[in-house]
Amino acid sequence: MEKQEYIDLAEENLFHVYNRFPVVFDHGEGMYLYDTDGKKYLDFGSGIGVMAFGYGNKEYNDALKEQVDKILHTSNLYYHPPVIEAAKAVAEATGMDKVFFTNSGAEAIEGAIKTAKKYAYVRDGFAGHEIIAMDHSFHGRTVGAVSVTGTKHYRDPFYPLMEGVKFATFNDLESVKALVSEKTCAIIMETIQGEGGIYPATKEFIEGVRALCDEHDIVLIMDEIQCGMGRSGKMYAYQNYNVRPDIVTTAKALGAGVPVGAFAVTDKIATHSLVPGDHGTTYGGNPLVCSAVAKSVSMMEEMKLPEHVALVAPYFEEKLEELTKKYDFAKAHRGMGYMQGLVLTIPVGDVVKKCLDKGLVVLSAGKDVLRMLPPLIADKKEIDEAMAIIDSVFSEF
Numbered sequence: 001m002e003k004q005e006y007i008d009l010a011e012e013n014l015f016h017v018y019n020r021f022p023v024v025f026d027h028g029e030g031m032y033l034y035d036t037d038g039k040k041y042l043d044f045g046s047g048i049g050v051m052a053f054g055y056g057n058k059e060y061n062d063a064l065k066e067q068v069d070k071i072l073h074t075s076n077l078y079y080h081p082p083v084i085e086a087a088k089a090v091a092e093a094t095g096m097d098k099v100f101f102t103n104s105g106a107e108a109i110e111g112a113i114k115t116a117k118k119y120a121y122v123r124d125g126f127a128g129h130e131i132i133a134m135d136h137s138f139h140g141r142t143v144g145a146v147s148v149t150g151t152k153h154y155r156d157p158f159y160p161l162m163e164g165v166k167f168a169t170f171n172d173l174e175s176v177k178a179l180v181s182e183k184t185c186a187i188i189m190e191t192i193q194g195e196g197g198i199y200p201a202t203k204e205f206i207e208g209v210r211a212l213c214d215e216h217d218i219v220l221i222m223d224e225i226q227c228g229m230g231r232s233g234k235m236y237a238y239q240n241y242n243v244r245p246d247i248v249t250t251a252k253a254l255g256a257g258v259p260v261g262a263f264a265v266t267d268k269i270a271t272h273s274l275v276p277g278d279h280g281t282t283y284g285g286n287p288l289v290c291s292a293v294a295k296s297v298s299m300m301e302e303m304k305l306p307e308h309v310a311l312v313a314p315y316f317e318e319k320l321e322e323l324t325k326k327y328d329f330a331k332a333h334r335g336m337g338y339m340q341g342l343v344l345t346i347p348v349g350d351v352v353k354k355c356l357d358k359g360l361v362v363l364s365a366g367k368d369v370l371r372m373l374p375p376l377i378a379d380k381k382e383i384d385e386a387m388a389i390i391d392s393v394f395s396e397f
């Protein structure tokens with residue numbers, strides 16, 4: 001089929017909820033993607049932070065294939081080896097004690113919210129608690145997740161949303177303090193805001209929020225769906241700070257290509273919140289996705305990818321700094337590890353489009369940030385290649 005035929009057929013049948021770029025991807029190899037015309041693209045998007053090992057990793061794919069032939073699904077009424085192995089891996093990687101697997105990031109957020117609400121309900125003997133979330137945050141597209149997402153246009157058409165959510169200013173501790181009341185059951189935040197424009201939390205903010213939660217017995221939910229799994233240079237981004245959350249949400253690179261998420265909680269939360277009957281999922285944590293999780297966590301550690309990211313990220317940042325010096329419209333860069341953003345005053349969508357034309361996949365975030373989330377296997381060579389393409393696109397503006 002010709003590219004335009006694919007696109008026409010897609011638009012005929014797919015609900016038009018995305019403005020897709022006119023690219024039809026066919027396969028991938030390492031750091032590169034190939035479209036149906038055979039054109040090669042360097043990938044600095046990872047399918048939005050998912051493909052940590054790049055494409056076609058043999059060890060990873062073989063583990064999945066083996067599981068496909070063994071057993072795909074059992075339901076959560078029974079035990080199976082992959083979920084046992086995956087739960088141990090996620091508990092160790094997050095530093096939490098108990099794990100619940102979901103099918104997506106948004107569902108991990110839903111579970112985290114329910115857990116925090118139940119914790120406060122068990123403690124107080126009544127419901128009606130409130131949650132503090134952050135402006136410019138992103139937590140997913142389900143109704144509960146949208147309710148804690150601090151972006152107006154994601155929320156406005158869908159009122160009434162979940163009640164009792166208040167929004168503070170990210171990295172402004174006083175704004176959080178001002179919203180705390182005896183009704184507050186949870187504070188939810190990304191360690192590094194992703195969709196909102198790549199804003200890492202400051203040390204003062206994250207440690208201040210932790211202290212505030214300790215003082216008032218508030219559950220701290222860290223959303224690590226985008227910044228977790230090695231991307232920040234540590235396995236989980238909060239491990240760059242001196243904090244331990246009460247609940248961690250993880251997804252995206254957790255399955256490195258298969259749809260799986262999880263929320264993980266401390267023993268204290270686990271023993272005073274959800275009990276059998278309170279929560280569940282048919283697919284969540286099935287043998288296929290759990291074989292992927294167990295493999296992705298163990299490969300991440302064996303390949304020392306967080307360490308690799310921490311080692312190469314300063315070089316990446318140096319190159320971004322050069323671009324901000326060279327072009328007036330490149331105002332600043334910010335980020336952590338392999339989660340980097342360039343703040344632009346030229347239309348970011350046009351830049352993304354021109355990069356694609358020149359064979360580079362990049363993303364946008366917020367309204368003015370060029371977002372880069374390369375696979376964690378990226379090295380200096382690929383960073384040079386990506387920066388050269390961005391440089392050549394910039395030179396056309």
Ligand SMILES: *Cc1c(COP(=O)(O)O)cnc(C)c1O
Pocket residue numbers: 104105106107109138139140141190194195223224225226227251252261
């Ligand atoms: C992507 C994302 C989500 C939602 O994950 P889905 O798998 O798309 O539901 C939630 N939080 C953050 C920080 C994300 O980046």
